Amino acid sequence: MYRFLLLALVVWLPVTFAASESKRETLVIANSKAWKPFSFINQKGEPDGILVDYWREYSRVTGTPVRFLLLDWEESLQAVNDGRADVHSGLLWSLSRDEFLDYSQPIMTIDTQLFVSRDLLNVDMVELLSGKHPFLLGVVQGGFEHSFVKRNYPQINTVAYSNNAEMISAAFDGDIDAFVADLQVANFYFSTTQGTHQFSGVQHLYSGVLRPAVAEGNNALLLQLARGIAKINTEAKHRIFSRWMYIETVYPNYLVPTLSALAIIAIFSYLVLLRMTVRAKTRELELANRELKHLSETDQLTGLGNRYHFYSQFTQRVTRADTVCVMLLDIDDFKQINDTYGHQVGDAVIQAVGAKIKHIVEKHHLTGRIGGEEFAVVCSDFTVEQAKRLADTLCDSIRRLVIFDDGSKVTISLGCAYYLRSNQEISLSHADNLMYQAKANGKNQWNFKLIDGMPAKSTTPKSDSINSREIS
Template sequence: MHLLRLCRFVCSVVVFALGMAQSVALAETDKDTIIVTNSHSWKPFAFSENGIPKGLLVDYWKLFSEINNTPVEFALSDWNDSLIAMQEGGRKVHGGLLYSESRDEYLDYVLPLFEISTTLYVVNDSEELKTQGVLPGMVVGVVRGGYEEEFLKTRYPLVSTMGFDNNAALIQAAREGKIKRMLVDTQVATYYLLQQDNPNRFVPIDRMYQKMLYAAVPAGNELLLQEVESGIKNIPPHEIDRIKQKWLNTSKTTQIPDWFWPLVGSVLFLGTVSYIILLKQAVHRKTRALKALNSKLEEYAFTDSLTGLMNRRGLDRNFASKRVNSMLKRGQLGVLMLDVDHFKQINDKYGHLKGDEVLNNLGRALNNYLREAVAISRLGGEEFCLLVPAEDLHDLEVNADYVCRFIVPQASQEGIGLSVTASVGALLVDKGCKDPSLEALLHHADRLMYQAKENGRNRVTLGSLSNQQHHRYTNQISA
């Protein structure tokens, strides 16, 4: 009797334990699935191959699912359809896209994921290559609903766009000669063009912008926003680097044609020296072409596409030069942060093309009239940064006054009543300031520039920076 009771008790405990284990397992897996939307033809970021989602962003969100124990399903479609799906709401995440004001109306952006650049490509034809950039009346191929389409319509309203449902359709149209110019993400174009029989049919001529891809959720879904943000922060950086290495470092193997070895054998059999001479000449031409291409790519990386001045990367490289280091050690470096006053009003009143013309004219004037500058760069928008030699605060004040009084007004256009002024923050880096970073100098110069704006614009605010203290005083420039 006692043995029977003991067996019943043991069986009850085992059943209870199994039930608890099953409940815990169900609780761990009973998370609602997140639907990740994106394009089905956006190699190498997201694409569908035989119905299987692949790409950099697909691997990223699979990793998100694994680390956070959150089920994820992929809904890849044409680009514009992925945006429409996000507008319908629900437990959805857009796997990666650029920020724009129009998208901000129905999306809440989470965190930046990966950097992407976009380039204008043109058919490799001598006549087409004569015209750089985009001009009114040109037809440029874009992906319908993509940021490239919105960028062109906003910045170049007189340019005509030809929209395609996805990148694969855009590249195919270019291959068939339906378009001669296309604005497409650099990594995407590289990936698709290398798969073509003639990868050099289209060539890059102008880097238009470089931005970050963001994850996004439907606007107002605060709980999902917090869940995705915390989940992204759980992903180890080395795992992200592994995925980037896999998808953004691709190569194409060139296959030796069948006729190559018979040709080599024939040349060797005949014993001709002419083949070797011709081969050396071909190698020399290819080497020169490769150097020219590398030089062009380097120019894209360090140059602002609108003004031709240095961009932020170019400024970083210049700041690390021996000349700047020598000036820092002597305490003879000045940092000028310049911001065009009321630039938004210029765009609103005269149009974005006129605004671009103002920035171009200002960049040209800085180059022409401030030849002693170590570096002249456009950091973005209407903001410029200059590195200039300065013996002391008085010397820096003279330079800053010259820029504010004489150079900046060169961008004005009296014929249409367009008067251009700027607010300038001028920072002297004292000899006592040990190993300052460019980031720190830009921060302090930027603060001085905003003081100039707060004090009425069209003026200079001077300051000096050392390890001991940061001195400031304002010098107002009369209008």
């Protein structure tokens, strides 16, 4: 009898598992229909490209069906935002996109360059990019390069196209004098289109990491993607990238005519060229410094300020306000989360908590991830009621996050120190002590303390008792 039951169980379990797998919902993956070689519709009318192959591999290793929705670039972003698509297969992070998207793990790095017609090769790049030499620059509407050019070179006349294919076709037809494109994209078109020698890559603009993205707040899907991406091994990635990266690099093909010209010019012309080069490098250095400053101040996992940026801003924030509210919050039992679900899921939890803090706390306040699973918030000119309300909202909202398939909840312990005077010594110590008291009292709660810093001649500072409230 027992053997019969055991045999039935052995047969039933795989069948049940297979049935549950077959019921997995299809993931709709969005991207551009003309972003060769990353994503495009081929001559057979089928989705193709690096990112299409990547997500097909994701489907293979996870058993999750996928369907591709390839559109013009800007519409592909909107498709994720309005729910027509579940995932954007890969794009760069930007502040404007971070308003409505949450990002997953990196896929690959891309390099973006400025390509100009051979008629402009003799023009000084500083003069060209300053707008003193009029020309038409092509960009993809809604693409990262579009916002990059508008932000860094607002004086340049741009023409926006729906996708890369239309833009590069316009360049080859002579409708525009230059365009901005990823090096891999330009190489693909240069190698597969006749008569493309009239354009050359003359300046590297930026490098970035392609990451998949989902609609903001979809933490369950972020967790699902993190688990699936972790199953795609290095060999599979190399096979996918190698299939599409066979094209011969053409950067920078302007060097040969440039070096030939330098060989015959006079010393005076050489000095002029040297001066132009110094100016161009200075401009590049300024742009690089701005990008490095942003990167050095930002926690890459959550998009909040990092520990360095938080502490560098802390002193001036707490000394120029009448009242200061300092909060310290820590994810409860985070080590257990890592041990139970793995570090990929742990990162997804940190991302979700960081996104929730970013959504709730207004931008003009100071926020930061100051430790592995520890976050801090500083609010100036807050009332006591506002401080308590914010502490309660943070605890309650994070507890409501839907992340784990088994119904487990993410909770935090929060300490909130409220200072009535900003001329006293303010640090994280009060908030830190309150946070640990919240943990000692059972976690999943916040502690509040009012600290009235009196003038130096006063004998006894006043403070109210600790107000601890548990979110049930």
